Amino acid sequence: MHERILIVEDQEDINALIALNLEVLNYQVSCALNGTDGLQQAQDGEFDLIILDVMLPGIDGLQICKILRANNLFTPILMLTARKSEADRVVGLEVGADDYLTKPFSVLELQARVKALLRRMEFNKQQQTEEGSADDITVKQLQIHKTKRVVSLAGQPINLTAKEFDLLLYLVSFPGQVFSREQLLNAVWGYRHSGYEHTVNSHINRLRAKIEQDPANPQFVLTVWGVGYKFSE
Template sequence: MHERILIVEDQEDINALIAMNLEAINYTVTREMNGQDGLARALNENFDLIVLDLMLPGMDGLQVCQTLRAKEVYTPILMLTAKKSEADRVVGLEVGADDYLTKPFSVLELQARVKALLRRMTLNKQQQTMDDGDLLVFGQLRINKLKRLVSIAGEALSLTAKEFDLLLYLASYPGQVFSREQLLNAVWGYQHSGYEHTVNSHINRLRGKLEVDPSSPQYVMTVWGVGYKFNEQ
């Protein structure tokens, strides 16, 4: 079965161009022209990827992305933006988008980004299936890899997709120190040059949910001048 992709783009010519070129490489495409309709589709149907424009009438792409993640819909999102400022791209990543593409973009780059996101999702699923166990336990902290659930002392934590991926990656290698660049590459898929502070903000939010005292963390530790590690104790 071909992967299903939802395109949410209000410019008809761009919407049609994206659809044509994704269908050309054997993806099944559904098209919407505004944020509200795109959100409704994403909430009520199963897609393997969402191509989401940032600037949409009514409900913009950031609002759509935030709503989906708040409702625990973790379908990979490729954000399209005509804006060139660093802040706009970083905000998109921080509200839960998995990647971004700045207009104008080439068809080959679009296809490559889509393939990379879908390939990474497939590899993640395969890795989870191959793992000997689906549960990591560190004292009162429990991480269920297959169900993507985290709890402390029996109380469930509400994590975004990227917060969970970041925690799982660190916890899979207790004691190993990772630079921000390594985490960005491992969790977001490849290097987003200049956006290492995206890792910092996700670490801070993760600690706010995970740690009793985020200023004195017990699980996700800072290794000054290098990066972060998961406490091997």
């Protein structure tokens, strides 16, 4: 079965160019030229990847990303942006995008990013299938249900964003192992974002605020000074 990709891009020539170069790789492609149509298609269809422009008429790409993640739709999102500032790109990652590509971009880089995101999605599916009954992880009063992507603390549900959940799940899968910020960024975001390690810091801080009784003295997600972070053993 060919993977299905939704392209939400208001510039018709760029939209058509992306579609053409993904169809030659045998992906099934759907297109939207504005944010309202793109959001509707993303919510109604079962896509394996969404390519989402930031600047869109109707609803912008960042808002679409927020809405999808708030509704527990975790389809990988590749964000397109003409903005070159570091802050703009970090915002895209922090609202739930899995990767970003800055315009203008090469066709080969676009295809490589798409392949990498789809490979990661397939790997995650295989892991979930293989783990089967080991779907729940319980550490003290913290419980994580992998396939349902549900987290609770002392029986109370915790509302995590998509990336907060991915970060927690990755750390808890390797208790006691220390990861640098760059390693976490590469593993959880699925692509090398050199220079954006502080994105990990902000996610760690928000995660601690939600799952730690005292975020200043965490018992789950621990800092290893000068190195990075680890999950408690």
